[in-house]
Amino acid sequence: MRIKVILKEAKNKAFKRDHYHQLAGMIYNMIRKSNPEFSSWLHEKGFMDGNKKFKFFCFSRLIAPRNHYEYIGENKELILFKTDQVSLYISSPVEEFLTNLIEFFLAEDYVKLGDHTLKVDSARALTTPDFGDKTVFKAITPIVLSKRVEGYNTPFYIRAYQSPDEFDEYLTKNAKEKWKIFTGQENADISLQVDRTYLEKKGKRTSCKINLSPNQTIIGSVVPVIAIGDSEIIRFLYDVGIGQKNSLGMGMVELAGYKY
Structure with a gap:
């Protein structure tokens, strides 16, 4: 299952170009607020196979149309959004994981990402495509x-x-x-x-x-x-x-x- 999250108030805010680590932290914080017990299990254990641990979720970077952002900084290490709205996709085969995220979005209006706050505009489940062999x-x-x-x-x-x-x-x-x-x-x-x-x-x-x-x-x-x-x-x-x-x-x- 995959959800699409629309976040607003991104205009003129700069994030690390590779902001995956910050997004992962944001997602864990959302899960923790929604269900502390599940969050603790996911972070500390997850799905285990010997010494390997799997969390079984994935996500995109913040997405905006190509001409609505630019890379800045001495080494182009930051991404500056020139649009108010950005999208984030999160997916997982674990129903409880996504249920907790949806509950967070229903209860909260803002999320913290790095040094900035973004407004939650909407979050909806996407239709899963039909797959053949x-x-x-x-x-x-x-x-x-x-x-x-x-x-x-x-x-x-x-x-x-x-x-x-x-x-x-x-x-x-x-x-x-x-x-x-x-x-x-x-x-x-x-x-x-x-x-x-x-x-x-x-x-x-x-x-x-x-x-x-x-x-x-x-x-x-x-x-x-x-x-x-x-x-x-x-x-x-x-x-x-x-x-x-x-x-x-x-x-x-x-x-x-x-x-x-």
Whole structure:
């Protein structure tokens, strides 16, 4: 399930260009105000598989028409909105998560994001698309995949344009793992593949750095992905996001051709 939130009073307010960490904090605060017990469980435990924890939600950045914002600052590290209204999309396969968010929006008029306050204009559930056994997704936010490499203390980020076969492998493995944890079902019928034609056309331009915090920079890929398999699993991935770090906003997808 996916909800669209309209926020107002954004004009002439500047936020970090990569404001995903701030949005994640805002969402946790909303859940905490609505249901402290659920918020504590989600933040501290969530859905677990050994040492891995999954939150099973995803979200977009703040979205405005292209000519209604600009990047400012010495390194273009801030985004300044020139419009009063921005949109935020939040999705999850966990009904209780979205129910708590809706309850927050019904009760509160404002949200705090970074150093600014935004007015809640509306929040509504969107109709979930009908999925078949093959769907082409476009990335609304960067898709992040990493692996551990012997001799290195930090993760190695897999770039789609450099290693498309490996990217497909890790992306599919991640999808199957999330489905198993959420449903208990193994051997998920799902395969994810990067659109090779798009990669050949765009190449290195599909890769981007995301500065989550002063001490954390990650690398993602903004590429179309072809999902083949069980339509129920494809719908799950639409709700939860693909790749890693979904609860920090990474890997939100939409049907190719649909414009936000």
